[in-house]
Amino acid sequence: MSKFKRAVLRIGLALIILLIFLSVYGAFIGAERAKSFFNSLPLSVYWITLILLLIVGILVFRRLIRVPWLLFIHAGCILILAGAVWGSQAGLKLQSRLLGTDKIPVGQMAIFEQESENRVALENSDQVRELPFYLKLKDFRIEYYKPDFLQVQSRDGKSWNIPVEINTEFSLGDNIGTVRIVRKFENFKIKIEGDNRVPCDDPQPGFNPALEVEIQSPDGQVVTKYVFERFPGHIHAEDGFLLSYKRVISDYISELQIIRNNKVVAEKNIEVNHPFHFGGYHFYQHSYDDQAGQYTILMVVSDTGVTIVYAGYLMLCVGVFWHFWLRHIFKVKKADGD
Amino acid sequence: MEIKYTIQGLSIYIAIVAYLLAFLIALLGQKKVRRSGSGRAGHTLYAFGFIFAALSFVYRWIDVSHVPLQNLFEVFLYLGMICYPISLFCQRMLRVGSGCGDMLIGAIVLFPAGFIFNAQPQRLPPALQSWLFAPHVAVYALSYIFMAKAALQSVRQLAGKAFNPDEKLLPPEEATYRMICAGFPLLTLGLILGSWWGKLAWGDYWGWDPKELWSLASWLVYVGYFHFRYMFCKKHPRINSAWAIIGLVFILITLLWVNLSRLFPGLHSYAT
Numbered sequence: 001m002s003k004f005k006r007a008v009l010r011i012g013l014a015l016i017i018l019l020i021f022l023s024v025y026g027a028f029i030g031a032e033r034a035k036s037f038f039n040s041l042p043l044s045v046y047w048i049t050l051i052l053l054l055i056v057g058i059l060v061f062r063r064l065i066r067v068p069w070l071l072f073i074h075a076g077c078i079l080i081l082a083g084a085v086w087g088s089q090a091g092l093k094l095q096s097r098l099l100g101t102d103k104i105p106v107g108q109m110a111i112f113e114q115e116s117e118n119r120v121a122l123e124n125s126d127q128v129r130e131l132p133f134y135l136k137l138k139d140f141r142i143e144y145y146k147p148d149f150l151q152v153q154s155r156d157g158k159s160w161n162i163p164v165e166i167n168t169e170f171s172l173g174d175n176i177g178t179v180r181i182v183r184k185f186e187n188f189k190i191k192i193e194g195d196n197r198v199p200c201d202d203p204q205p206g207f208n209p210a211l212e213v214e215i216q217s218p219d220g221q222v223v224t225k226y227v228f229e230r231f232p233g234h235i236h237a238e239d240g241f242l243l244s245y246k247r248v249i250s251d252y253i254s255e256l257q258i259i260r261n262n263k264v265v266a267e268k269n270i271e272v273n274h275p276f277h278f279g280g281y282h283f284y285q286h287s288y289d290d291q292a293g294q295y296t297i298l299m300v301v302s303d304t305g306v307t308i309v310y311a312g313y314l315m316l317c318v319g320v321f322w323h324f325w326l327r328h329i330f331k332v333k334k335a336d337g338d
Numbered sequence: 339m340e341i342k343y344t345i346q347g348l349s350i351y352i353a354i355v356a357y358l359l360a361f362l363i364a365l366l367g368q369k370k371v372r373r374s375g376s377g378r379a380g381h382t383l384y385a386f387g388f389i390f391a392a393l394s395f396v397y398r399w400i401d402v403s404h405v406p407l408q409n410l411f412e413v414f415l416y417l418g419m420i421c422y423p424i425s426l427f428c429q430r431m432l433r434v435g436s437g438c439g440d441m442l443i444g445a446i447v448l449f450p451a452g453f454i455f456n457a458q459p460q461r462l463p464p465a466l467q468s469w470l471f472a473p474h475v476a477v478y479a480l481s482y483i484f485m486a487k488a489a490l491q492s493v494r495q496l497a498g499k500a501f502n503p504d505e506k507l508l509p510p511e512e513a514t515y516r517m518i519c520a521g522f523p524l525l526t527l528g529l530i531l532g533s534w535w536g537k538l539a540w541g542d543y544w545g546w547d548p549k550e551l552w553s554l555a556s557w558l559v560y561v562g563y564f565h566f567r568y569m570f571c572k573k574h575p576r577i578n579s580a581w582a583i584i585g586l587v588f589i590l591i592t593l594l595w596v597n598l599s600r601l602f603p604g605l606h607s608y609a610t
Contacts, residue, residue, distance in 0.1 A: 006569075009565065009568070009569050010569075012565060013562060013565050013566060013569065016558055016561055016562045016565060017562060019554075019558055020555050020558045020559060020562065023551045023552070023554050023555040023558065024551070024552070024555050026546060026548075026551045027548040027551040027552050027555070027596070028548075030548070031545055031546045031547045031548070032546075034546035034548075034551065035545075035546040038546060084544070106541075145461050248461045248463075249463070249464060250461070250462075250464065250467075251464050251467070252464060271464070272464035272465055272467070272539060273464070273465065273467060273468040273535075273538050273539050274538075275538060275541070282537075282541065284540070284541040286541070299541045301541045301542065306537070306543070309543060310534075313530045313533070313534070316526060316530065317523075317526060317527060317530055320522065320523045320526045320527075321523045321527075324519045324520070324522055324523050325520075325523055
């Protein structure tokens with residue numbers, strides 16, 4: 001092996017070891033700071049050096065060109081790094097200067113039900129930018145796993161998970177008594193009727209799921225309690241039990257329309273794991289109005305560089321599997337055939 | 339320490355005991371008797387343990403109604419199940435044996451499932467409801483077993499374990515290399531599937547999350563191993579072995595420490 005080749009390999013190994021240390025350091029400082037750290041100027045120099053060294057390696061080591069799968073592996077790494085640099089904030093700024101493109105890198109947009117919106121609040125900035133089209137939120141909803149549960153914990157540490165079925169009595173044992181769920185509220189409110197305060201399910205926008213529960217002690221005494229999903233652990237001094245209302249979210253769904261020149265050009269339901277790709281951007285279900293469920297918050301991400309990164313993934317994967325697995329399998333099969 | 343008084347817990351304990359007995363019998367067979375009978379008995383017990391580990395995994399799958407790879411309990415149950423088929427595959431197809439080591443790995447990975455991690459069934463949160471969930475975790479877990487076997491071979495290499503050419507098995511240094519060659523594509527695929535899934539679920543294929551960074555560091559250790567071994571071949575077998583052992587240490591940190599320690603809060607906390 002020539003001195004130059006040896007030097008390239010040594011530098012390559014040194015860069016790998018350095019990246020191991022940097023990754024470990026990044027893991028200790030948390031995702032936000034790690035993101036800034038790995039996008040900083042010194043690290044940008046590192047990434048560019050790594051890309052250049054990979055290119056030099058391919059040119060210098062003829063084996064990397066002769067053996068296509070090794071070429072796939074190394075070229076795949078180059079594409080991944082190049083795609084990441086191209087799609088980074090610095091990359092987008094460079095494209096803006098060189099090519100005149102002007103894309104929003106990452107941001108968020110809040111859309112109220114039945115309203116259209118095209119403004120995007122940029123991440124880590126006070127700036128608001130506009131998309132060249134509008135998104136209309138037809139509906140936002142949260143879906144839950146069935147059944148819901150009423151959790152009962154006694155003061156001596158016993159606990160029960162009771163499926164929410166209206167008017168079904170559940171025994172907590174002969175010494176404790178029974179529990180019956182009388183009513184379920186989606187938006188619990190108290191209204192005043194004369195001198196009385198009456199609980200009701202308010203049809204106005206709001207989000208306060210609750211249960212009306214009757215607890216009957218063995219001596220026949222009945223106590224009515226209200227259990228709120230959003231205020232768990234609420235207990236009075238005289239209560240024998242801690243009651244909680246548990247629901248598990250199965251999905252967040254935003255029903256959207258894309259409007260361009262006052263025409264609906266696309267429709268899509270966005271869910272977690274099911275983003276929407278349109279006009280050079282990916283739209284993700286990010287958050288929602290947890291007070292009243294009236295608006296959704298979408299994350300808007302530019303798709304610049306993603307295709308290059310995915311092409312790199314594919315090449316790396318094909319190269320690695322072929323080089324380490326498939327060529328050996330074919331060799332064995334060929335030997336068996338001979 | 340949490341003892342599980344359930345059918346599932348019982349089957350895990352039977353599997354652990356079977357793996358441990360298989361290990362002891364195989365160990366005694368290697369050291370003293372060298373009779374084929376003890377080898378067969380050890381193997382039978384190992385297979386018996388696998389059946390119970392598999393039963394426990396299937397039971398869990400039916401119980402939770404999704405592929406049980408959501409939390410550490412389920413992942414360790416899966417790891418305990420796949421030890422045996424991987425061991426068999428390595429012995430017969432790759433000429434890599436580890437004597438009684440594989441049985442010990444099986445017992446070690448089942449132990450936390452049986453005694454430490456909470457087995458309370460959980461529903462899948464929206465972020466985990468993806469077709470990429472099962473392959474991402476399953477592929478990673480498979481690679482971890484290969485890498486654990488590689489580290490075991492490295493320990494044999496470092497311990498100066500005499501190589502018996504009659505065994506038709508590879509010597510430890512070459513066996514380490516072969517195990518890493520078998521596990522590395524899976525480790526790469528796991529990383530890529532995770533990245534792809536991250537893009538679909540969180541909007542970015544790389545979020546600089548502690549778990550992502552530790553898994554990248556683990557992958558890079560094996561990349562370093564390949565480059566080091568290419569540079570020096572077998573001139574420094576002890577350093578080659580050290581790479582493999584460091585790789586496993588990084589994997590353990592990725593799998594356990596990142597999820598269990600409060601030092602690394604991140605997007606992967608639901609796996610705890």
